[in-house]
Amino acid sequence: MAIEILMPALSPTMEEGTLAKWLVKEGDTVSSGDIIAEIETDKATMEFEAVDEGVIGHILVAEGTENVKVNTAIATLLEDGEEAGEAPAPSSEPAAADSTPAPAQAKAPEASTPAEDAPKMNLEPDWPEGTEVKQQTVREALRDAMAEEMRATEEVFLMGEEVAEYQGAYKISQGMLDEFGSKRVIDTPITEHGFTGIAVGAAFGGLKPIVEFMTFNFAMQAIDQIVNSAAKTLYMSGGQMGCPIVFRGPNGAAARVGAQHSQDYAAWYAQIPGLRVVMPYSASDAKGLLKSAIRDPNPVIFLENEILYGRTFDVPVMDDFTVPIGKARVWREGDDVTIVSFGIGMQYALEAADKLAEDGISAEVIDLRSLRPIDYDTVLASVMKTNRCVTVEEGFPVGSIGNHLSATIMEKAFDYLDAPVINCTGKDVPMPYAANLEKLALVTTDEVIAAVKQVTYR
Amino acid sequence: MAAKKATPKPNVSGDTLKNYYREMLLIRRFEEKAGQLYGMGLIGGFCHLYIGQEAVVVGLEAAADEGDKRLTSYRDHGHMLACGMDPNGVMAELTGREGGYSKGKGGSMHMFSKEKHFYGGHGIVGAQVPIGAGLAFSDKYKGNNNVTFTYFGDGAANQGQVYETFNMAAIWQLPVIFVIENNQYAMGTSQQRSTSTPDIYTRGAAFGIPGEVVDGMDVLAVKEAGEKAVMHCRAGKGPYILEVKTYRYRGHSMSDPAKYRTREEVQRVREERDPIERVREMLLTGKHASEDDLKAIDKEIKAIVNESAEFAKSSPLPAESELWTDIVA
Structure with a gap:
């Protein structure tokens, strides 16, 4: 049985081409790898090689023919001992591609979109009532979280610039080298792309690394490894190869460090499927979420804030305190407006709520804590109650978390809104150095108050 | 290295040599078939064939032990076949079907097998290099004696993260073998035009990493160099570099017309340095196999490859619900 040589597709988009030149004639013996023709695609002239061995029987499409459809028979190849016989008529239509077996019917996708049922607010406390609490800084809470998890699991280790002998550029890993040794608390060279x-x-390879970035601004050097390697491999491997890893460090503006050290990456990472993204405000969230992040089988972006490191909050005294990823926290219940924020934005949100209360405006304040997945239900349930929403974050305005929440609220709770949602964000400028300009670039409590008054028509 | 060398006496048994022949031939025939399926539109996107480079992976796999790891770039079909992955699963991934190693969700450039310790299949040039060192880091951390073969091309050898990795692999003495598959062209740019030093392996010297150059068209030379490198790593002496001089016969990908080199250049390598022909000659002159024996092997390989193509065509497209699975664990 003669083999048909078909017009090949020679680029991802080619549908037809010109058979520019035959380099063999009928009766020629060819072996695999021999160049038999030149074919012009829209982009280039390609050499076309024989795949099988044999003798060229008939050339069905003459050289110079244009618009030859992919998969049209262009020649026949005779195997050992075959005769050429009658030339078959060249099929004018390309050979029907093998019928592709149909896939199973689609199931309803489980995208990270809000539930269709009436959303319920999550008001469960993070720890049981009556639990003893102690005052702790965010810095201490982060260290305790890492140390507790490292005591529990041999596979957990910490690496980053200055994490070991220097005790951490921001002293988060203070004392950890002493306790865990240089095998598990590892100073890296200044080489973010490589160590990531x-x-x-x-x-x-089966370990559970915690990678500390001195700031997330430096993680831009490594973002290919975070997004292309860490986040996508589980999917690309059909579920075989997960990447249990935590990337943590300060994010956003500190004070007077200028444009290259002040960016908030919350919205960037929150966009990537395959990542989990958390951004705690309080010390208890810092601790509980970091412990959950270290145990999570997925890559987790853990966004801290330098200004918050020294702040003190209540932290429960418990053997194993964790906060689940994906659950918002209602800091303050209210009726007139919902203020949604996360990270250091919470500082402005809570300050604004206090001042608004003096004016008789009751604000509900929600700390998202997790930005991927987002607890849409809590936000929507609150907006359905208050009918107004203001979002607060430090990042740039375009493509912000607030933008996404506004769109989601519009889609899911449009009829409940009594005013357009307002996004309070950092300004659309690189962070300036001058003290007065830096203040102007950041979101402020006054701006949050003004936005609330606008949506409440006060 | 252009001239054909006298066939050396193999330092392996006839049966072993026959196995190398079989494994290299499987890769070549598989890739030819993949090229054909691409031409028929059954394989889409980018498809980078390994034809010409077969001796590299077959030689190095001969130096590897159970538990050793390997990973490479997007030119990965040969590596997968050489480490024992199922041709059906590889081909079905190329056609984007349910039976593929990644259930059709990875494609030619993104395939993995935990079972065979194959860690990809990476589409970003050079990104696999620190990942390979990280796998070696995990082995050292766990205290086992495994090594990781980290393959990359002469093009990737110019990426910054490669040298960041050399530095850390050296200071942490990681058991990683950096295999530079130098096929002389980074896509369409010759090594001469893109690379400051003609001998890439010497770049390890700046980090105190030993390296050597190997004739990548000679499976036995590759195996020998691989064994030396493995011994170095297992002895706890840290990383090792092998620059394996090889050649790809086909374009960079299926859509590359390869106008940056002459047809004669390709033809000369095929005729004078082909790695499979070389072993074939050794088998015949050493009387380890007859023409009939080799024909039988050819037939056996053809059957395996045809079966993989049939499987890859008949395996169904992934269920539409697969769109939403494996995003997070």
């Missing part, structure tokens, strides 16, 4: 890739490889 190494940590991702270590996670593929």
Whole structure:
């Protein structure tokens, strides 16, 4: 049986081409790898090689023919001992591609979109009532979280710039080298791209790395490894190869460090499927979420804030306190407006709520805590109650978390809204150095108050 | 290295040599078939064939032990076949079907097998290099004696993260073998035009990493160099670099017309340095196999490859619900 040589597709988008030149004639013997023709695509002239061995029987499409459809028979190839016989008529239509077996019917997708049922607010406390609490800084809470998890699991280790002997650039890892030794608390050279890739490889190899970035501004050097390698591999491997890893460090503006050290990456990372993104405000959230992040089988972006490191909050005294990823916290219940924020934005949100209360405006304040997945239900339930919403974050305005929440609220709770949602964000400028300009660039409590008054028509 | 060398006496048994022949031939025939399926529109996107480079992976796999890891770039079909992954699963991934190693969700450039310790299949040039060192880091951390073969090309050898990785692999003494598959062209740019040093392996010297150059068209030379590198790593002496001089016969990807080199250049390598022909000659002159024996192997390989193509065509498209699975664990 003669083999038909078909017009090949020679680029991802080619549908037809010109058979520019035959380099063999009928009766020629060819073996696999021999160039038999030149084919012009829209982009280039390609050499076309024989795949099978044999003798060229008939050339069905003459050289110079244009618009030859992919999969049209262009020649026949005779195998050992075959005769050429009658030339078959060249099929004018391309051979029907093998019928592709149909896939199973689609199930309803489980995208991270809000539930269709009436959303319920999550008001469960993070720890049981009556639990003893102690005062702790965010810095201490983060260290305790890492140390507790490292005591519990040998596979957990910490790596980053200055995390070991220097005790952490912001002293988060104070004392950890002493307790865990240099095998598990590892100083890296200043080489974010490289050590992030190494940590991702270590996670593929079965370890649970915690990578500290001195700031997330420096993680831009490594963002290919975070997004392309850590976040996508589980999907690309059909579920075989997960990447249990935590990337943590300060994010956003500190004070007077200028444009290259002040960016908030919350919205960037929150966009990536395959990542989990958390951004705690309080010390208890810092601790409980970091412990959950270290145990999570997925790559987690853990966004801290330098200004918050020294702030003190209540932290429950419990053997194993965790906060689940994906659950918002209602800091303050109210009836007139919902203020949604996260990270240091909460400072402005809570200050604004206090001042608004003096004016008789009752604000409900929600700390998202997790930005991927987002607890849409809590936000929507609150907006359905208050009918107004203001979002607060420090990042740039375009494509912000607030933008996304506004769109979601519009889709899911449009009829409940009594005013357009307002997004309070950082300004659309690189962070300036001058003290007065920096203040102007950041979101402020006064701006939040003004936005609330606008949506409440006061 | 252009001239054909006298066939050396193999330092392996005839049966072993026959196995190398079989494994290299499987890769070549598989890739030819993949090229054909691409031409028929059954394989989409980018498809980078390994034809010409077969001796590299077959030689190095001969130096590997159970538990050793490997990973490479997007030119990965040969590596997967050489480490024992199922041709059906690889081909079905190329056609984007349910039976593929990644259930059709990865494609030619993104495939993995935990079982065979194959860690990808990476589409970003050079990104696999620190990941490979990280796998070696995990082995050292766990205290086992495994090594990781981290393959990359002469093009990737110019990426910054490669040298960040060399530095850390050296200071942490990681058991990683950096295999630079130098096929002389980074897509369409010759090594001469893109790379400051003609000998890439010497770049390890700046980090105190030993390296050597290997004839990548000679499976036995590759195996020998691989064994030396493995021994170095297992002895706890840290990383090792092998620059394996090889050649790809096909374009960079299926849509590359390869106008940056002459047809004669390709033809000369095929005729004078082909890694499979070389072993074939050794088998015949050493009387380890007859023409008939080799024909039988050819037939056996053809059957395996045809079966993989049939499987890849008949395996169904992934269920539409697969769109939403494996995003997070």
